[in-house]
Amino acid sequence: MKDLKKFDRQLVEEAALSGYEYGLQVADKRLIEEAIERFLFLRDSSTGRFDRDRWSMMLSSAYAELGALNPATENIQQEELVLERGAEHDASAQLDLTDVENIKELDKASLEKAIAVHREALSGIDRERAPLDWAKTQYNLGEALRRLGEKNIGTSQLEEAVQAFRLALEERTRDKVPLDWAATQVHLGRALASAGRRAKDDAKIEEAIKAFRSALMEFTRERTPTAWAGAQNNLGNSLASIARYEEGLAAHREALKEFTLEQSPANWAMVQNNIGLSLLRSGRRQNDASKLEEAVDSLRNALQVRTRERGPEKWALTKLNLGTALAALSAYRNAEENLVEAAEAFEEVFAALTPNLNPYLYRWAMNAALIAKRRLTEMRERRESSLPEANS
Numbered sequence: 001m002k003d004l005k006k007f008d009r010q011l012v013e014e015a016a017l018s019g020y021e022y023g024l025q026v027a028d029k030r031l032i033e034e035a036i037e038r039f040l041f042l043r044d045s046s047t048g049r050f051d052r053d054r055w056s057m058m059l060s061s062a063y064a065e066l067g068a069l070n071p072a073t074e075n076i077q078q079e080e081l082v083l084e085r086g087a088e089h090d091a092s093a094q095l096d097l098t099d100v101e102n103i104k105e106l107d108k109a110s111l112e113k114a115i116a117v118h119r120e121a122l123s124g125i126d127r128e129r130a131p132l133d134w135a136k137t138q139y140n141l142g143e144a145l146r147r148l149g150e151k152n153i154g155t156s157q158l159e160e161a162v163q164a165f166r167l168a169l170e171e172r173t174r175d176k177v178p179l180d181w182a183a184t185q186v187h188l189g190r191a192l193a194s195a196g197r198r199a200k201d202d203a204k205i206e207e208a209i210k211a212f213r214s215a216l217m218e219f220t221r222e223r224t225p226t227a228w229a230g231a232q233n234n235l236g237n238s239l240a241s242i243a244r245y246e247e248g249l250a251a252h253r254e255a256l257k258e259f260t261l262e263q264s265p266a267n268w269a270m271v272q273n274n275i276g277l278s279l280l281r282s283g284r285r286q287n288d289a290s291k292l293e294e295a296v297d298s299l300r301n302a303l304q305v306r307t308r309e310r311g312p313e314k315w316a317l318t319k320l321n322l323g324t325a326l327a328a329l330s331a332y333r334n335a336e337e338n339l340v341e342a343a344e345a346f347e348e349v350f351a352a353l354t355p356n357l358n359p360y361l362y363r364w365a366m367n368a369a370l371i372a373k374r375r376l377t378e379m380r381e382r383r384e385s386s387l388p389e390a391n392s
Contacts, residue, residue: 009045012038020062021371036062058367111148118144127171132180135171138164139184146191158195165191174218179227182218185211186231193238208238221258229258233271236278245282249275261305269305272298273318280325289332295325308352316349316361320368323349327372336379343372 016038023031039062043055118141127134142164149157165188174181189211196204212235219227232255239248252275259267276298283291299322308315323345330338346369353362 009042013042016042016058017371017374020058021375032062108148108151111144111151114144115141115148131171132177135168135180138168139172139180139187142168142191143187146187146194149191150194155195155199158191158198161191162188162195178218179224182215182224182227182231185215186219186227186234189215189234189238193234193241197241202242205238205242209235212238225258226264229255229267233259233267233274236271237274240274240278240281243281243285245278248278252278265305269302269314269318272302273306273321276302276318276321276325280321280328284328287332289329292325292329292332296322296329299325312352313358313361316353316358316365319345319349320361320364323368323372327368327375330375336376339372339376339379343369343376346372 016035019031019038020035023029023035036059039055039059043052043059046052046055118137121137122134122141125134125137142161145157145161145164149155149161165184168184169181169188172180172184189208192204192208192211196202196208212231215231216228216235218224219231221228232251236248236251236255239245239251252271255271256268258264259271261268276295279291279295279298282288283295299318302318303315303322306315306318323342326338326342326345330336330342346365349361350365350369353365355362
């Protein structure tokens with residue numbers, strides 16, 4: 001990039017916004033990175049609080065979009081199923097960690113306490129006399145580390161989780177306890193996938209894919225349909241995160257065979273959201289309007305279940321994804337109609353949220369609404385300027 005101080009500020013603003021907008025349309029990381037550099041300059045050279053806040057918010061939006069385009073970056077939009085396994089008990093009764101799902105609801109302090117409890121429990125278990133109890137405690141330690149690692153920055157706790165799951169698998173073998181072996185493979189895969197995205201390490205994500213596929217050797221649709229569908233969903237997420245979209249979509253569509261709207265509406269909506277995201281990303285990369293249309297359809301499907309009343313954050317997340325897909329589609333078809341709907345989706349979410357409820361989604365909605373409205377204004381101005389002047 002050239003020295004921005006030598007250029008007129010208005011030109012820098014126009015270049016930053018137009019470059020950012022085009023970078024979003026064509027899913028070009030380089031253009032978004034250049035826009036971030038311009039946004040940083042505009043923020044740091046602002047003389048008024050309003051302007052500084054404006055460019056700070058644009059920076060936040062750009063960083064989030066860059067993360068969505070980077071297949072190795074953790075992304076709030078991509079969701080993974082937590083397997084509900086009644087056989088997985090925790091050694092810490094006082095924390096009420098009776099199954100894996102409950103760990104999801106704990107805050108950092110509780111997770112740190114769970115980690116300490118499990119480490120202490122391991123010191124009191126004789127591996128040779130009670131190998132499966134030892135392995136179960138390693139498994140629960142790994143899951144608590146994974147949950148905490150996803151809440152914190154860096155990968156150290158995620159790497160510790162991977163190590164704990166691998167230790168558990170030394171005793172939880174496929175021959176001895178096939179379903180526990182498969183469950184541990186799934187959670188090993190989740191830890192590897194999170195560490196791989198955060199560290200931009202595709203090799204770790206490949207390991208995660210291998211772990212999910214191993215789990216599917218025992219989690220068959222006939223034997224354990226819910227666990228099978230969950231593993232398929234997790235497999236699809238990891239494949240999509242390294243841009244293997246067609247394989248990922250195939251896995252997600254397998255999951256929908258069990259996660260039906262009638263029998264499992266929440267999981268059905270989750271997978272529809274994930275399918276929509278994969279189609280959105282592949283459609284952007286390949287300039288394929290038909291995939292963007294499919295993305296819109298999948299995200300609309302998810303919103304049949306994800307209503308604001310049932311769950312405001314998941315509704316907001318999916319609504320923002322829908323707006324993003326419509327905005328991308330507007331570059332190819334029904335430009336104004338799709339952009340109007342996108343702007344309405346962004347504004348609806350912005351009006352429904354507060355910064356305290358979810359600052360990430362709040363900033364995303366605000367910035368996306370501003371960009372969509374600006375694009376609409378420019379589109380209408382261009383159309384009006386192209387009309388012949390009436391005879392006087």
